[in-house]
Amino acid sequence: LLSDPAPHSTGTPLQDRLSLRLGSLAALEYVRELSGDEARVLRGAIGIGLAQDEAVPLPRQGVTANISLDRLDLDAWNTVFSGATGVNVSAGLGRAAGPRPAAQTEREALSYLPNSMAIRARELTVSGRKLHQIVVGGGREGLLWRANLDATELNGYLEYRQSLGAEAGRVYARLARLTLAPSGAKEVEELLEEQPASIPALDIVVDDLELRGKKLGRVEIEAINSSAGTGVREGAGREWRLNKLNIRTPEAQFTATGNWAALTTSDAPGAVAQTNARRRTQMQFKLDIADAGEFLMRFGMKDLVRGGKGKMQGQVGWLGSPLTLDYPTLGGAFHVNVETGQFLKADPGIARLLGVLNLQALPRRLTLDFRDVFSEGFAFDFFRGDVTIEKGMAKTNNLQMKGVNAAVLMEGEADIAKETQDIRVVVVPEINAGTAALIATAINPAVGLGTFLAQLFLRRPLIQSNTQEFRVTGSWTDPQIQKVEPKPAGKSDPKAAEQGVKP
Secondary structure, three states, X not given: OEEEEEOOOOOOOOEEEEEEEEOOOEEEEEEEEOOOOOOEXXXXXXXXXXXXXXXXXXXXXXXXXXXXXXXXXXXXXXXXXXXXXXXXXXXXXXXXXXXXXXXHHHHHHHOOOOOEEEEEEEEEEEOOEEEEEEEEEEEEEOOEEEEEEEOOOEEEEEEEEOXXXXXXXXEEEEEEEEEXXXXXXXXXXXXXXXXXXXXOXXXXXXXXXXXXXXXXXXXXXXXXXXXXXXXXXXXXXXXXXXXXXXXXXXXXXXXXXXXXXXXXEOOOOOOOOEEEXXXXXXXXXXXXXXXXXXXXXXXXXXXXXXXXXXXXXXXXXEEOOOOOOOHHHOEEEEEEEEEEEEEOOOOHHHHOHHHHXXXXXXXXXXXXXXXXXXXXXXXXXXXXXXXXXXXXXXXXXXXXXXXXXXXXXXEEEEEOOOOEEEEEEEEEEXXXXXXXXXXXXXXXXXXXXXXXXHHHHHHOHHHHHHOEEEEEEEEOOOEEEEEEOOOOOOOOOOOOOEEEEOX
């Protein structure tokens, strides 16, 4: 380690040259000005893992770096740097920084970091995550870092503004592709859970996002951390505002806004709110569907539905991060309206809940002449209704599916976490155009299925004699079908006879 004062004349600020060499592994050289209370870097060069003929010359100004390693752990280098200077470069990305130095001292410490850089590594570790076969070219202007990156997991342009004092950090990214394997997605979830106050604002667009092996298409995210850099005490008033979450594929487009905030409770009016350790995600969403079958196939649910276009819209919330859907605490409500599609013949074990909606198990219990409508998969003109969710229990009283020869009406509940259901299914034949007009009428959730059927049978008594009713219980993979016999004529409230049949 050499530090040589540079020759100077009267009136010229005193300078020194600082050199550090670690054999053939690394060479660092800085020219500093010593006139102030702290040494100020004027220019410098950093070379790590280079061949003998790849020495990095001193630039005219600023600091340049050329790094070529098999493995590069930026977290470890940051630990060394923060230990020497008190500045944690990755603090804004969720790593604990410890006591923050004064802003002036922090800026002086950052002057030792490169303004321009070229990095090549077979494996690079940053904020606990690993990137492979990576090439980086970028630079720094003050607290703003810019880089073009190409790696196995991603490709594109990235900007990162480090947080400083009251100034919040920000990540801006425009990526052609990004792949998050299950392990990488889990690390992101852990980061969100552990350090929500220090994560910077996000403005990210990915043209091709792959998450846990599922290709999500183009994803746009804009989020603001209202507590980062605002001096909010730990655990109090934390809130992430999700201004935009757009996911676009050729088959559908998902748009959402929401927030992720700490739960607060107070024991009495006027008491100081206490913050719960867990935070709740709340989201308002809309899903415009161009092809329901292709959209489900994108998420690994193949050959369940053919065609189908429409929309789902509503709001949902759960305890935990935006990336971790917690079924036992899930709540909300949404409306679904999909037209012109067909449930295909599939194993209910694969189709899950959609296997129940497909109604393949009903043909054994049907006595009308439209049995083939269900046996090969139910083709529908529309599928619509309203669903409410409370603590993971989804409920409806007005689901409707209209086919060519029959309509199917449903009410009941399904436990999303346990994958069970208790659903009343009513199959109504279409006898004439008048019946079709009645079935095409949307069932108001305030009225429900019972009142709707009473009105329908009052107007068209012939329909009641041909209507068949079933109760679907058990698990999604092995639904139990019971036919409910009609009430005997002349009795006001007989107990319905049920015949248990396992499909």
